[in-house]
Structures are given as C-alpha cells and as structure tokens.
Amino acid sequence: MxxxxxxxxxxxxxxxxxxxxxxxxxxxxxxxxxxxxxxxxxxxxxxxxxxxxxxxxxxxxxxxxxxxxxxxxxxxxxxxxxxxxxxxxxxxxxxxxxxxxxxxxxxxxxxxxNPRKLFNQAFDPIYDRILGMDAISSSALQARAYMDRYGVTEEQCAMVSVKNHANARNNPYAHVALEITIDDVMKSPMLAEPIKRLDISPxxxxxxxxxxxxxxxxxxxxxxxxxxxxxxxxxxx
CATH class of the missing domain: 3.40.47.10 (Thiolase/Chalcone synthase)
Known part of the structure; x- marks a missing residue:
C-alpha cells in the first residue's frame, strides 16, 4: 500500500x-x-x-x-x-x-x-430522545456494559483520567491540566453511573x-x- x-x-x-x-x-x-x-x-x-x-x-x-x-x-x-x-x-x-x-x-x-440538549436532539426522536439521553448518559450505559463484560473496575477507568491529565501538563494547548490521583477521580461528583466529573472532557x-x-x-x-x-x-x- x-x-x-x-x-x-x-x-x-x-x-x-x-x-x-x-x-x-x-x-x-x-x-x-x-x-x-x-x-x-x-x-x-x-x-x-x-x-x-x-x-x-x-x-x-x-x-x-x-x-x-x-x-x-x-x-x-x-x-x-x-x-x-x-x-x-x-x-x-x-x-x-x-x-x-x-x-x-x-x-x-x-x-x-447547551451540549446536553444538543446531543439529546441527535438521538432517535421516538425511542431515545424522550428518555433524556445525551452523550454522558449513553456513554455511561456503554461503559457499564463493557465493565461488566470484561471485569474492568472503576479504579482502572480512573487511571485513564489520571494519565490524560498528566499528559495535558506537557501540552501548552490543553484546556485542563490537573495533577490528580485515582482517589480524586473516584471522589468527584457522579454524573451518570459509572461516569464521574473527572472522567469527562470539559x-x-x-x-x-x-x-x-x-x-x-x-x-x-x-x-x-x-x-x-x-x-x-x-x-x-
């Protein structure tokens, strides 16, 4: 090729x-x-x-x-x-x-x-939109299904956020570059189980x-x- x-x-x-x-x-x-x-x-x-x-x-x-x-x-x-x-x-x-x-x-x-309302409008108007589905809630359903299927823990998912924020500290263009721990992610507000505030992008x-x-x-x-x-x-x- x-x-x-x-x-x-x-x-x-x-x-x-x-x-x-x-x-x-x-x-x-x-x-x-x-x-x-x-x-x-x-x-x-x-x-x-x-x-x-x-x-x-x-x-x-x-x-x-x-x-x-x-x-x-x-x-x-x-x-x-x-x-x-x-x-x-x-x-x-x-x-x-x-x-x-x-x-x-x-x-x-x-x-x-309003990202939540905008994403909701992208869903099927008959079956999904009336449920209030948006990017976070739909991703939460996928995340939980994946975790249940492969035995992934919330702490392991939190490691991704910690890694991404660490990488952001080396990127002058990054929006958020926090020095966080797995515990910080786990204690951040729950948005749609199992997704928490520090799991998502700003x-x-x-x-x-x-x-x-x-x-x-x-x-x-x-x-x-x-x-x-x-x-x-x-x-x-």
Missing part, C-alpha cells in the same frame, strides 16, 4: 468562551499547519473540513469555514461530526492517488450552546488542522514526516 504522512499541524489553545468566529479559528490553524509544513496554499490540492450543524447552530455549517480552510479553487469536501473521521477521509483521498497534499480542518465552539472551544501528503510529496518536506501506520474505526449503531 502507498504510504501517507502527516507533514504539518496547527491548533489553537482549547478553552471555554473563545470569542473568535468559526472562520477565524479555522483560518488560524490552517495558516499554522501550512507554516509548520513549510508550504503555501498553492501546494495544497485537496481540502477536507469538519463541521457539526448542532454545535454550529446552522445547516450546511461548512459554508462558514470552507474559504478559511483554503478551499477556493480546490477540490473540497466536508465531513459532518468528528474531526477524527475527517482525518480518516483525508487519508483515503490522499491514498487515492488523485491528490498530493490534503489539509484537514476541524473546529468546535461547545460553549456557545466544554471547550478550539480548532486544529493537519496536512497529509503522499510518500513522494512527504519526502520533499523540510520536516521529518510522521508516517501513518494504520487506522481503524467502528461504531455500535
């Missing part, structure tokens, strides 16, 4: 209440990714944007960030939902052999809405971008490329 590499990245600091517009955030990370890769926009021949109509508060939300991502005069497409899915799609488009360099952008301003605003390139293009990069070794995705739908 042909190889694809990440040759540039850009991101904002993640925080609550960022006053910049969607387009401003995306333009910032697009420029950072290009600078990081030592490229100009003319070197990009494919653009993948990511939007979430629920959070952005508009339909076809990609229209607000397309030009900020450099899509004018280029092949561009949008993925609705999660930036990870856009990265997968950008990888596939680069592997197609049609494009040499793909920029993938994603953004979110969670603080401008409500954050921010954006990020990556540039994916074919092997031939990546080897011409001024920076050492990061090769994509493999990807996988599944959904319990």
């Amino acid at each position: 042909d190889k694809v590499a990440i040759i540039g990245v850009g991101q904002t600091r993640y925080e609550r209440g960022n006053t910049k517009s969607f387009a401003e955030l995306v333009y910032e990370v697009t420029r950072k990714a290009l600078d990081d890769a030592g490229l100009e926009l003319d070197d990009i021949d494919n653009v993948v944007t990511t939007t979430n109509d629920f959070y952005d508060g508009r339909t076809i939300a990609c229209m607000a960030v397309a030009e900020a991502s450099g899509s004018y005069g280029r092949d561009a497409t949008n993925v609705e939902g999660d930036g990870t899915l856009s990265a997968f799609y950008g990888l596939m488009r680069t592997l197609s052999g049609v494009y040499d360099a793909t920029i993938v952008t994603t953004h979110c301003k969670m603080s401008e809405g 409500i954050s605003d921010g954006a990020c971008a990556i540039i994916l390139a074919t092997e031939e293009r990546a080897r011409k990069s001024a920076k050492k490329p990061v090769w994509v070794r493999g990807v996988a995705h599944c959904t319990d739908a």
Whole structure:
C-alpha cells in the first residue's frame, strides 16, 4: 500500500468562551499547519473540513469555514461530526492517488450552546430522545456494559483520567491540566453511573488542522514526516 504522512499541524489553545468566529479559528490553524509544513496554499490540492450543524447552530455549517480552510479553487469536501473521521477521509483521498497534499480542518465552539440538549436532539426522536439521553448518559450505559463484560473496575477507568491529565501538563494547548490521583477521580461528583466529573472532557472551544501528503510529496518536506501506520474505526449503531 502507498504510504501517507502527516507533514504539518496547527491548533489553537482549547478553552471555554473563545470569542473568535468559526472562520477565524479555522483560518488560524490552517495558516499554522501550512507554516509548520513549510508550504503555501498553492501546494495544497485537496481540502477536507469538519463541521457539526448542532454545535454550529446552522445547516450546511461548512459554508462558514470552507474559504478559511483554503478551499477556493480546490477540490473540497466536508465531513459532518468528528474531526477524527475527517482525518480518516483525508487519508483515503490522499491514498487515492488523485491528490498530493490534503489539509484537514476541524473546529468546535461547545460553549456557545447547551451540549446536553444538543446531543439529546441527535438521538432517535421516538425511542431515545424522550428518555433524556445525551452523550454522558449513553456513554455511561456503554461503559457499564463493557465493565461488566470484561471485569474492568472503576479504579482502572480512573487511571485513564489520571494519565490524560498528566499528559495535558506537557501540552501548552490543553484546556485542563490537573495533577490528580485515582482517589480524586473516584471522589468527584457522579454524573451518570459509572461516569464521574473527572472522567469527562470539559466544554471547550478550539480548532486544529493537519496536512497529509503522499510518500513522494512527504519526502520533499523540510520536516521529518510522521508516517501513518494504520487506522481503524467502528461504531455500535
């Protein structure tokens, strides 16, 4: 299989209440990714944007960030939902052999809405929405099922939060970088059993971008490329 590499990245600091517009955030990370890769926009021949109509508060939300991502005069497409899915799609488009360099952008301003109500609207209106389901409660059901099936304890789950916060202390862009213990996680307020306050991510605003390139293009990069070794995705739908 042909190889694809990440040759540039850009991101904002993640925080609550960022006053910049969607387009401003995306333009910032697009420029950072290009600078990081030592490229100009003319070197990009494919653009993948990511939007979430629920959070952005508009339909076809990609229209607000397309030009900020450099899509004018280029092949561009949008993925609705999660930036990870856009990265997968950008990888596939680069592997197609049609494009040499793909920029993938994603953004979110969670603080401008009510995440619990927004997630609830994404559930089935007949069976699930009336139950008040949201991201936390549905994740709690999955977490409990997983723990029961594989014998995982809440303390073991808390280790993930402790590890993630420790990693965040080395990341200048991180929203929350707490020095916590397993006991701290276990004593934090219960949100939806077994998920506690310190198990979940904060409500954050921010954006990020990556540039994916074919092997031939990546080897011409001024920076050492990061090769994509493999990807996988599944959904319990």
